[in-house]
Amino acid sequence: MADSTLPAHASVVVIGGGIMGCSTLYHLAEMGVTDAILLERNTLTSGTTWHSAAQVRALRHSHNLTRMIQYSVDLYARLEEETGQNVGWIQKGSLSLATTPDRAVNVRRQEALAHAFGINAQWISTGEAKERWPLMNADDVLGAVWSPEDGRVSPSDVCAALVKGAKARGARIFEKTGVTGILTKDGRITGVETTQGTVMCDAIALCAGLWSREVGAMAGADVPALACEHFYLLTKPIDGVTGNMPTLSDHDNHLYIRDDSGGLLVGCFEPMGKPIKPGVLNADFEFGLLGEDWDHFEPMMMNALNRLPALETAEVKMLLNGPESFTPDGMFMLGETAETKGLFLGCGMNSVGMASGGGAGMNLAHAIVHGHTAYDLGEADAKRFAPIYNSLDHLMARAPEILGTHYEIAYPGRQLKTARDLRVLPLDAEYRAAKAHMGQVYGWERPLYFGKTAEPQMTFARPDWFENVRAEVKAAHEAAAVFDASPFGKIEVTGPDACAFLQYVCMRNMDRPVGTAIYTAVLNSRGTYESDITAHRIDTNHYRLFVGTNAIKRDLAWLTRHRDGFDVTLTDSTEDYAVLGLMGPKAARIVAQTGAPELNELGYFKVGPAHIAGKHVRAVRMSYVGEAGFEITCKAENARAIYAALTQAGAVPAGLFAQTSMRIEKGFAAMGHELDGDISPVVVGMAGMAKKTGGFVGAEALAEHVKTQSLSMVTIILHEDTAVPIGYEPVYLGDKIIGQTTSAAYGYRIGAPIALAHVRQVEDGAAITVDIAGRKVAGVMRVGPVFDPGGERMRP
Incomplete structure (x- = not known):
């Protein structure tokens, strides 16, 4: 029987009595939050949960999502023993x-x-x-x-068992209690108004399924689900x-x-x-x-x-x-919102609520209690969507397509068709004139490759764009190419404590002279990656941070929540600036020819002002593709004049596919691929960059990792020229699986298919095989970059 009298205060209020709400309440109580309560507007499981087909299929595209569902299966079996409530688990495969x-x-x-x-x-x-x-x-x-090992459960019985277990630990349930408002102060949750009275609280777990977008709006947060x-x-x-x-x-x-x-x-x-x-x-x-x-x-x-x-x-x-509710990318939302501190999402389950619910509820409770999920679930991060995705027009167009993608073949390079052209780059018209094939990242339309003559046919074999990308890599390797990095998030850090603040949140020494660029990890207290960024020190009290395209909301929230005690201002300047990477051996001639010969005097990772085509730029000598060049930042409105000058001087546009191929050849790790919240700098060979002794977030944990961990990231070169690895393939040493690929491409400069991988047994030169769709392809393991290992080409 549900409780009748609301408490005046609860540590955590769970909103919604479906599988996610019941699982989150159970795990909160299990983790010691015994005063947590659950509010349900009607009765438990009355939204989506009750009519779920309740299939529990363990395999998902990432190890941690799979691990999460395996946890669900173990939990459902355990609950039956613990509570005596049958959960209807039928394991028939x-x-x-x-x-x-x-x-x-x-x-x-x-x-x-x-x-x-x-x-x-x-x-x-x-x-x-x-x-x-x-x-x-x-x-x-x-x-x-x-x-x-796959099976199915009875949704209402699972929820009954979770509720029984939660109540036994002191948690309480209030049915027929609708949420009418959410109270906040200074951007932080303080309470919940309901049809039965007001409850003050420290955090909310929003598990309201079909109604989560509307409830989130009560707290000023975007919850793009439809x-x-x-x-x-x-x-x-x-x-x-x-x-x-x-x-x-x-x-x-x-x-x-x-x-x-x-x-x-x-x-x-x-x-x-x-x-x-x-x-x-x-x-x-x-x-x-x-x-x-x-x-x-x-x-x-x-x-x-x-x-x-x-x-x-x-x-x-x-x-x-x-x-059923669906999100713009088909993955659920889990964790704290960027907009409102203390508001945690567990919703947008995209029809996998029963399979995911046990493990997702555990991870959500873990995030509320410990400040992070039990293991990295970056693909489900509540902060991953650009605000534009929350528009009703876009959700009405996108959600129906997402429903269909559940059973689509996951081809490499596949793009969604609906809700496109939400955000266009300053050079969008120029790229389309150059027949760019566009891909959507964080709402931005980015060129993937150029010279498209027809829509590419999706395939697991060598793709239609193979030769287009080869030509772009060749241009960057032999002449000059322009890569557009404008969608990268940009954060201005200004104020008297700008340097001290960045010394605190960044792994590397940020107190470098004005005119220096610094690549650094941003670690969490566990000594694993929260982000990786490049910072330009523009003035004594002014740094500009460049963060991943889809990380801007997350990184800005992280930095904002760590600035207490520092006199700094953080400003999102992403849309104010365009960034063009001019890369290749002819980059030096081109900048001189277009009005900025002084850029050739810059040292490696040095930043300086100049004028190209009469427009002010700030350029850094660095390279993400392993060829000499500059990343040129300019006001967005000046990008067209600068791009015209660069291309008239001989540079050609190159897309994201070429950049990825070149990045992998150079062994450069990327967030969401080689780097995530489970990975420390030690295993990717970057711990040595921490030139400071302590004093930064994660320093103590990193020091422990240095003692206990070793390198795991390697490059794989495949011997079969026509093999097409795409990432997430198992790597075998003999007949034993030792790891998985993380990013893969064709390496045009070395003339072979390549991949980066994390492996448990690092052995430079070892003969390995990679399982590509049931076929073992032979290759070799290499430690370090396989193209220009000494980096001479990047430092002219």
């Missing part, structure tokens, strides 16, 4: 069908990943798949991946459905299928879903469903009839249409 050659590559890549993560999965023949699912028509099936209609068909009992069977995933036909009470449950993630406008699902939408839409479901029904001929004569119980 899952079958992922391949009916096209590319899908076979896709699922075999997943099988290879499973092996890297210690999950049991194997490719089986069509005949073996048919044995496991006799009811299916297997005429077009090429094979399948069998995952015997509900879409989600369909599954239920039939009455069918001959041949005896007992529980594996879940059948037929992604080429957008279907998932399982038994249900002797009949079948046939669900879909159709290519383009139906969005639901905010307000349609009102406060009375309790255990609610939307209207059956047979016209919309009909194409999926035709696919299902082809796969399951028995459906032809089956009696339909109902076409269930239950709303």
Whole structure:
């Protein structure tokens, strides 16, 4: 029975009584926050949770997401022992069908990943798949991946067990208690107003599912998630459905299928879903469903009839249409918001709430109690979205496509089609005139490569843009190319304590002379990467920080929350400036020819002012691609004149694909690939950059890592020229998996496919193999850069 009298104060208030809210409350109580309370407007599980198909498939595209779901499985089993509440766990495995050659590559890549993560999965023949699912028509099936450890649960029973466990530890539940307002002071959560009174609190876990965007807005925070209609068909009992069977995933036909009470449950993630406008699902939408839409479901029904001929004569119980919420990139939101301190998100579950809920709730509770998730979940960071993504127009366009991408093949270079052109670069017109193929990063349209003559065909083989990128790398290697770094976040740090503040938050010595550029890690208290940045010291009390394109919101929030006691001002100047990287052996001639010969006098990692085409610039001699050159910062409105001068003098535009290839050849680590919140500078060979003794965030932890850790990042060169690694492939030494690739590309300057990888056994020159979709490709492990290892080309 739910409690009736609200307390005056609770350490943490959890809003929402679905799987995420119940799991977060349970874990908060388990971590010692025994006065936490949960508020539910209606009754527990009455939003999305109750109608979940509740599949629990362990494998995800990253190790930590997979680890999170494995935790869910272990938790659900543990809960049954702890509380006596059956959770309905049925472990009959899952079958992922391949009916096209590319899908076979896709699922075999997943099988290879499973092996890297210690999950049991194997490719089986069509005949073996048919044995496991006799009811299916297997005429077009090429094979399948069998995952015997997958299963499903009963959503309401899992939540009942979580609630029982939470209450046993002192947590309390308040049903029929709607949130009407959120109280804040100085950008920090202080309380929650409800239909039953006001509760003061230190933090809120916002787990309100379909309604999270509206509740977040009460606290002044962006929560870009939108509900879409989600369909599954239920039939009455069918001959041949005896007992529980594996879940059948037929992604080429957008279907998932399982038994249900002797009949079948046939669900879909159709290519383009139906969005639901905010307000349609009102406060009375309790255990609610939307209207059956047979016209919309009909194409999926035709696919299902082809796969399951028995459906032809089956009696339909109902076409269930239950709303699910989706985010702009298909990943849930977890952690503290940038806008409001103490407001933590656990929402936007994109139809994987039951599988993820146990582990996601644990990580959210961990973030509230300890200030960070239990392991790196950067891809789910609540601060990863540009504010523009929260616009209703964009969500209404994007969310339906995201629903469809669940079952799309994850081709390298794939781009979303909806909600594009949200933010364009100052040189957008010039790039489109040069036939740029654009990719979206943090809302920005960035050129991926140039000279596009037709839309590229998606493939796992050598891509259509292979020769375009080769030409761009050749230009940067032999002449000069322009790379656009304008979307990089830029933060002005000014004030009397600018230097002292950066000495505190940065790993390297930031007290360098005016006119110096400094590349540094920003560590957290655990001595692992929070960010990596480049800082320009423009004046004694003025630094300009350059941060990752999609890290601006996160990094600005991190810096803001660490500036107490320092007299500094932090300003986001991202859109004020354009940044053009002029790279290549002819860069020196070009800057001299366009009016800035003094830039050639700059030392390496030195910054200086000049004029190009009569426009003021500030340039630094440095290189992210391993060729001599300059990163030129100018006012955004001057970019066109400067770019025109550089290209007229012989430079050609180059895109992100060329930059990535060259970065990997140089062994330069990147956030979200080689660097994250689980990685310390030691394992990427950068601990030696900490030239200071203590005094910075993470110093003590880093000192411990230096004693206990060793290098793990290596470069892999593959011997097979046509192999196409794309990242996240297992690396074998003999018959043992020793790690995984993190970034991969073709290395045009060394003439071979290459990858960066983290491995447990570093051995320069060791013969290794990389599993690319079930095929072992031979290669060699190298320590350090494989192109120009001494860096002579960058320092003319």
